Amino acid sequence: MNMHIGKFSIHNTDGKARAGELHTAHGVIPTPIFMPVGTQGTVKAVCPQDLKDLGARIILGNTYHLYLRPNDEMIARRGGLHKFMNWDRPILTDSGGFQVFSLSGLRKLSEDGVTFSSHIDGSKHVFTPEKVVSIQKNLGSDIMMVLDECVPYGADHEYTKKSLGLTTRWAARCRAAYPQGSGDQLLFGIGQGGFFKDLREESIRQLLDIPFDGYALGGLSVGESKAEMMDILYHSAPLLPADKPRYLMGVGTPLDIVRGIDAGIDMFDCVMPTRNARNGTLFTSQGKVNIKRAQYTEDDSPLDPECSCYTCRNFSKAYLRHLYQAQEILSYRLNTIHNLAFFLTVVTDARKAIEEGTFQAYKARFENIYDT
Numbered sequence: 286m287n288m289h290i291g292k293f294s295i296h297n298t299d300g301k302a303r304a305g306e307l308h309t310a311h312g313v314i315p316t317p318i319f320m321p322v323g324t325q326g327t328v329k330a331v332c333p334q335d336l337k338d339l340g341a342r343i344i345l346g347n348t349y350h351l352y353l354r355p356n357d358e359m360i361a362r363r364g365g366l367h368k369f370m371n372w373d374r375p376i377l378t379d380s381g382g383f384q385v386f387s388l389s390g391l392r393k394l395s396e397d398g399v400t401f402s403s404h405i406d407g408s409k410h411v412f413t414p415e416k417v418v419s420i421q422k423n424l425g426s427d428i429m430m431v432l433d434e435c436v437p438y439g440a441d442h443e444y445t446k447k448s449l450g451l452t453t454r455w456a457a458r459c460r461a462a463y464p465q466g467s468g469d470q471l472l473f474g475i476g477q478g479g480f481f482k483d484l485r486e487e488s489i490r491q492l493l494d495i496p497f498d499g500y501a502l503g504g505l506s507v508g509e510s511k512a513e514m515m516d517i518l519y520h521s522a523p524l525l526p527a528d529k530p531r532y533l534m535g536v537g538t539p540l541d542i543v544r545g546i547d548a549g550i551d552m553f554d555c556v557m558p559t560r561n562a563r564n565g566t567l568f569t570s571q572g573k574v575n576i577k578r579a580q581y582t583e584d585d586s587p588l589d590p591e592c593s594c595y596t597c598r599n600f601s602k603a604y605l606r607h608l609y610q611a612q613e614i615l616s617y618r619l620n621t622i623h624n625l626a627f628f629l630t631v632v633t634d635a636r637k638a639i640e641e642g643t644f645q646a647y648k649a650r651f652e653n654i655y656d657t
């Protein structure tokens with residue numbers, strides 16, 4: 286057990302924003318950080334070398350998907366997810382709670398866990414805290430997430446209060462299944478509590494009694510308005526332990542990420558850059574570009590003059606529009622490379638601004654260009 290694994294140090298702050306680094310078994314992660322989503326053991330449309338060229342430091346995988354296909358035991362027999370997908374940098378795996386409720390059918394929640402039928406072939410499965418820890422051990426992820434219930438948007442106070450209690454008991458069972466310091470994998474707790482500030486405080490208070498290597502805010506970006514998300518985010522983030530990494534799950538747009546950093550969050554993941562790349566919505570330093578628009582037909586300028594990614598250095602908007610219109614596979618890859626470069630640049634530039642004490646100016650400039 287490398288003594289540094291799990292070590293989180295903050296070397297600069299600017300208001301509530303923090304610049305630091307988290308040590309994992311597969312390397313050091315600078316924070317704030319954005320994690321490209323690689324649900325099924327691949328970040329869609331790009332290969333590990335593309336990700337390294339972009340400077341991606343950690344990617345996300347999903348317990349739910351990899352358990353169902355190709356199966357975590359099969360991956361373990363091949364040396365774990367890093368070897369299987371040829372990615373030797375850190376991997377965080379989500380625990381499956383959220384995916385069970387957003388993807389599978391016939392779900393039943395009980396004290397022991399959640400039963401569900403596979404969205405692939407309808408087969409029956411049970412996720413308990415112990416099971417999702419076992420799956421993530423087989424995958425060998427550097428950061429494991431506890432099994433939690435992501436409370437649906439609109440749930441009332443009574444349901445939300447009951448649910449957060451279950452999530453805490455499951456979190457304790459996950460910790461017991463993988464005691465702190467017993468291996469090279471880190472385990473993060475997940476705060477719930479819906480959109481009730483008193484329940485957000487209660488959920489976090491309960492989690493603080495359990496030693497985790499990091500703490501996440503769950504139950505957000507589930508259909509609420511931006512204002513509701515920001516209200517809960519700014520209230521809850523400072524309640525998470527200051528000396529541990531804070532992870533906002535499933536968020537978000539570039540502006541959400543900058544505001545999350547402003548609230549004191551260190552880690553982010555979202556399918557937006559990869560998913561939007563595939564439908565031609567590209568994020569640039571001048572705002573969003575919808576590459577399929579006719580105005581770009583004979584536009585020989587690069588997608589983003591301020592971007593140094595492979596796509597912006599080698600191709601014009603006219604060519605990227607052509608690829609999209611022709612439904613060429615290369616469109617997916619070039620658009621994804623750029624969008625990931627943009628999201629990674631947002632957090633890299635934010636980190637630099639925090640180190641220079643200019644983060645508020647960085648955030649204000651960003652708010653002039655992006656409004657969602």
Ligand SMILES: Nc1nc(=O)c2cc3nc(NCCN4CCCCC4)[nH]c3cc2[nH]1
Pocket residue numbers: 379380381382383384430431433434435436475502503504505506507534535536555556557
């Ligand atoms: N274990 C776990 N617990 C959560 O409460 C959770 C909450 C989440 N909220 C999201 N939101 C994703 C929203 N995303 C935005 C772009 C389009 C697709 C959906 N992802 C989440 C993942 C989560 N994972």
Ligand SMILES: [Zn+2]
Pocket residue numbers: 588589592593594595596597598622623624626
């Ligand atoms: Zn670019």
